[in-house]
Amino acid sequence: METMEKIYAGINVDCNEEGYLTNLDQWNTAVGLEIAKNEGIGMTDKHWEVIAYLQDQYKKEIPLSIRKVGKSGVVSIKEFYELFPNGPLKISSKIAGIPKPVSCI
Amino acid sequence: MKELLILGAGTSGTMMANHLVKKLPKKEWTVSIVDQYKTHYYQPGFLFLPFDIYKEDQVKKVGKKFIPKGVNYIQKKIEKILPEANKVELEDETLNYDVLIIATGSKIAPQETEGLLGPLWRKDIFDFYTFEGALALRNKLRAWEGGKMVIHITEMPIKCPVAPLEFTFLADSYFREKGMRDKVDITYVTPLSGAFTKPTCTKALNYLLEEKDIKIKTDFAIMEVDNDQKQIVDYVDKAIPFDLLITIPTNMGDAVIERSGMGDDLNFVPTNKHTLQSKAHQNIFVIGDATNVPASKAGSVAHFEAETLADNIVLFTKGYKLKEEFDGHANCFIETGGNKALLIDFNYEQEPVHGTFPFAKVGPLKLLKESVFNHWGKLAFRWIYWNMLLKAIPIPFVGRNMSFKGKIFDIKSD
Numbered sequence: 001m002e003t004m005e006k007i008y009a010g011i012n013v014d015c016n017e018e019g020y021l022t023n024l025d026q027w028n029t030a031v032g033l034e035i036a037k038n039e040g041i042g043m044t045d046k047h048w049e050v051i052a053y054l055q056d057q058y059k060k061e062i063p064l065s066i067r068k069v070g071k072s073g074v075v076s077i078k079e080f081y082e083l084f085p086n087g088p089l090k091i092s093s094k095i096a097g098i099p100k101p102v103s104c105i
Numbered sequence: 106m107k108e109l110l111i112l113g114a115g116t117s118g119t120m121m122a123n124h125l126v127k128k129l130p131k132k133e134w135t136v137s138i139v140d141q142y143k144t145h146y147y148q149p150g151f152l153f154l155p156f157d158i159y160k161e162d163q164v165k166k167v168g169k170k171f172i173p174k175g176v177n178y179i180q181k182k183i184e185k186i187l188p189e190a191n192k193v194e195l196e197d198e199t200l201n202y203d204v205l206i207i208a209t210g211s212k213i214a215p216q217e218t219e220g221l222l223g224p225l226w227r228k229d230i231f232d233f234y235t236f237e238g239a240l241a242l243r244n245k246l247r248a249w250e251g252g253k254m255v256i257h258i259t260e261m262p263i264k265c266p267v268a269p270l271e272f273t274f275l276a277d278s279y280f281r282e283k284g285m286r287d288k289v290d291i292t293y294v295t296p297l298s299g300a301f302t303k304p305t306c307t308k309a310l311n312y313l314l315e316e317k318d319i320k321i322k323t324d325f326a327i328m329e330v331d332n333d334q335k336q337i338v339d340y341v342d343k344a345i346p347f348d349l350l351i352t353i354p355t356n357m358g359d360a361v362i363e364r365s366g367m368g369d370d371l372n373f374v375p376t377n378k379h380t381l382q383s384k385a386h387q388n389i390f391v392i393g394d395a396t397n398v399p400a401s402k403a404g405s406v407a408h409f410e411a412e413t414l415a416d417n418i419v420l421f422t423k424g425y426k427l428k429e430e431f432d433g434h435a436n437c438f439i440e441t442g443g444n445k446a447l448l449i450d451f452n453y454e455q456e457p458v459h460g461t462f463p464f465a466k467v468g469p470l471k472l473l474k475e476s477v478f479n480h481w482g483k484l485a486f487r488w489i490y491w492n493m494l495l496k497a498i499p500i501p502f503v504g505r506n507m508s509f510k511g512k513i514f515d516i517k518s519d
Contacts, residue, residue, distance in 0.1 A: 102302035
């Protein structure tokens, strides 16, 4: 996978070709906020709760799906779509600094 | 005598029985294996059944034939695992163990999607991840006169993650051969953001979708099947109509894992991704589809896991530290239709790339490129499965860990 450097909120971070961070240690809230702005998402406390949940699952190497997020107790699936319209998991993953869900190919 | 107990006699369980009967001293250890079913299926063959490429008897055999002499084979239902007591309850007896291997696999759970098991199930809605489902689909396709075919994935993880794409490619060939491709509209629907999600694979393989006129709908998370309107609907009321739906329902680990309180919300058992020891109990190991490791759920992965796990079981029984060896290695053929296939070889860290396998330059198999030779490789694999893989006979020149030999890193970003 090709990595390149991008600057979010004045911080150099390593990203893949699609702008997903390749190292969660480089993430902070300011970085997340700027990625969210680029995606057209205005962040609220509820948005950040979801981000925290995604990062926690990622650190535990637990694969994510929309249904799983909906069963997490943090948001319902309908809420998830309202918070991050049009592909909620791929957008919220980008904001959270974790890879988007992928398959083997 | 100490007891080593294997739960499940599918691909993983059978391989482990064959490994361990050779490696554990007979004077100290009894190896037992339990499965409720008499039949052992060659699951990669289910892809070919709907298209009349394989016949029924090529994909199933009596499972007991592959359990070696010296292993105690028990055909009974497993009710519950009691890890704190080192016991397993079967339908009519309780077994004790010193070491347990969970090889209970994964299966489709169509009941998890509203409306899937409705009036259209196995009439206009099919799966091919079960023997019965693949046969029902075969019978449907033999007589089908065309319309909107939708191939759909519910959610990840699924076992054999490329199979839905292979099915799509084979369907295109099947209808071309029948002279009716123009009567069929094929759409591939995925919850992921593309048919391919790795940049190398997108660049190397996207032409297949265009060439075969396959429409793609991405980011689709199914909420329910509308049986009246014959469409699948997502959580924001996006609807995709179908005449014939081939779906891969949610995949879950065996119900015994849930009954035993040992799995996550999909019934997969938390497992160390390098040693294959269970995270909750030192004397329990997990292999194949039953684990929650981030490797693909595939037979080749189980084969590579088995080689590491066999060594680690021996180390564990002797009180030594386990090897943190398994690297998520997978080696999988992908049918692309028209008697061609490609081969991908990857692991936890390294995505599929170009090259040759297993030897640099000489190959003879090509990585990430279509070839007829690769297709014969996939078909030949059925023989290798029944005669070598299950019997824990090593495949020459193919190691348990992914090798960089022969790999060519020439797919660059634009």
